[in-house]
Amino acid sequence: MSANLYLQLAARMPGDGETFLRMPDEYVWTYGDLRQWSGRLANTLVSLGVGRGDRVAVQAPKSPHFLFLYLACLRAGAAILPLNTDYTPREVGYFLANAGARIFICTPGREDDFAEIAPQAGVSRVLTLGEQGDGTLIEASRGKGEAFEAAAVAPNDLAAILYTSGTTGVSKGAMLSHENLASNARVLVDYWRFTGDDVLLHPLPVYHTHGLFVATNVCLMAGCSMLFMPRFSAAEALRLLPGATAMMGVPTHYLRMLAEPGLTRDLVKGMRLFVSGSAPLSAETHREFEARTGHRILERYGMTETNMITSNPYDAERRAGTVGFPLPGVEVRIADAVSGAILPQGEIGVIEVRGPNVFRGYWQMPEKTAQEFRPDGFFITGDMGRIDAQGYVSIVGREKDLVITGGLNVYPAEVEALLDALPAVRESAVIGLPHPDFGEAVTAVVVAADPAGFDEAAIRTQLGHDLAAFKVPKRIIAVPELPRNAMAKIQKKALRETYAGLYSG
Ligand code: AMP
DSSP, X not given: OOSOHHHHHHTTOOOTTSEEEEOTTOOEEEHHHHHHHHHHHHHHHHHTTOOTTOEEEEEOOOOHHHHHHHHHHHHHTOEEEEOOTTOOHHHHXXXXXXXXXXXEEEOTXXXXXXXXXXXXXXXXXXXXXXXXXXSHHHHHTTTOOSOOOOOOOOTTSEEEEEEOOOSSSSOOEEEEEHHHHHHHHHHHHHHTTOOTTOEEEEOSOSSSHIIIIIIHHHHHHHTOEEEEOSSOOHHHHHHXXXXXXXXXXXXXHHHHHHTSTTOOTTTTTTXXXXXXXXXXXXXXXXXXXXXXXXXXXXXXXXXXXXXXXXXXXXXXXXXXXXXXXXOTTOEEEEEOTTTOOBOOTTOOEEEXXXXXXXXXXXXXXXXXXXXXXXXXXXEEEEEEEEEOTTOOEEEEEEGGGOEEETTEEEOHHHHHHHHHHSTTEXXXXXXXXXXXXXXXXXXXXXXXXXXXXXXHHHHHHHHHHHSOGGGSOSEEEEOSOOOBOTTOOBOHHHHHHHTTTTTTO
């Protein structure tokens, strides 16, 4: 079997007439369309001078053609570099230059924003791709053949470069190989029991590992079809769920669906699987969702650099507040963040991972890459976690989010779980802020269930029943909404900046 991921997916794809992707307006793209469009676009890329190993940067809206372009890159042996549509031209300029992108594909109407930036970054052509399959890339593909022989790549050859969100310091390009992506897709299809009969509800952005690789590769490798939402809306998800068998989403999707009275057992009776990841799903939401629908959400854990690492089981207990077991073929261990010593079972430390899923390193940053791997090949995720006696992994926060107050460690996730369980609190984020006495002070920012009746002192008293005094937030601030990115991750860095002076006055 060829190492080219496209060929591995193609080997499992059904016949040309079968449905690949259905849009909310009921427009249907078949597997035949997928083969033809990805072939035509692969020929177009080659005609634009894209060769094996070249980087193709894309900042374009979610559309079926975005996926065809991804597959075209695989077929041509080029590496796709998908970019968050929120990035500004200045930010995009950094990625283009850093990655040495050969061509750049942006949203129609935005070419002028890149007229200077792209050539300065060394990009040879700027083309466009719109939400409706419009744009100069599509124009350039007219008359191009549909047949294309997939490039013979080695397993370690690059399939994609995904820039990390860069919430700390400079954004780094994670190099993902054909085998990184293929091995993970194979494991997930099996673990989550995907078959050609599934219909996957796809509400995720496609510039991120979750929507582009987990959802799309799993669907293609199972040869199933997807209901493709250009963007998430809870009402639209509820309209589509009766036609689906599985959904992959982020915690915010589940929270928003729970806010809709229409989410009932009856509505989801055809569903067999709800998957959540990319950010922590609170035990509260897990339980509420089960009470409402009868389904236990299957929570999994992964990151751009590693693809998926752990998953709750399909058949055995899906434990709320945990991310389950290491996937088959993936090794996970817990180490002391500073010394790197492997910790005994049950202790909290940094999660480290090794396996065919783990990326090839950061693009042109050998020192940064070396810093984040142990000599025996384990990647240091930067997530703090623990493994319980049954082997379930829990995440207690990012290493950088750990609060050290008066010399004592406080894991935000522990305090957040207790806050979220209080009726007065809808959701919470716990951060450390500079404090003259304690170094850092544990501080909670919460969305109150009843903002008018919000009583900070009462909440602190309640927390004091369950938590050592040093873990109880010194202040609890109520806000209308927590800052989140598109993948539902709370932006703690933004909160730390906003409230930096809270204790200095
Ligand atoms: P990204 O590279 O954008 O996918 O972000 C990866 C990070 O998201 C991980 O390092 C975790 O901090 C976080 N993450 C992903 N899945 C989960 C999960 N199920 N629970 C908690 N955090 C998660």
